Amino acid sequence: MDNRVMIIDFTEQGTSVYVKLEVYDAEQDAAFTEEVRFLGDMLYGDLLHAGRSPLTDSCREETVDYLRNYFGS
Numbered sequence: 747m748d749n750r751v752m753i754i755d756f757t758e759q760g761t762s763v764y765v766k767l768e769v770y771d772a773e774q775d776a777a778f779t780e781e782v783r784f785l786g787d788m789l790y791g792d793l794l795h796a797g798r799s800p801l802t803d804s805c806r807e808e809t810v811d812y813l814r815n816y817f818g819s
Contacts, residue, residue: 749769749770749809752768753767753816754768761785762784764781765783765784765817767781774801774802778801780793789810789819794806794809794813
């Protein structure tokens with residue numbers, strides 16, 4: 747089974763984009779629902795932070811790539 751990213755909702759406020767998403771980490775067989783934020787080209791949130799994320803490294807990297815491609819950043 748593969749990792750999955752599902753965007754639940756997002757909203758733009760000025761130069762920020764807030765994204766609520768659910769990520770399924772196949773290695774852990776677990777789903778995580780959190781909010782992350784784009785501020786310009788920078789992406790913020792514990793879910794995507796290398797030191798604080800509950801996701802495996804491969805799932806976290808795939809999620810970052812997916813979000814950057816989806817939002818064009």
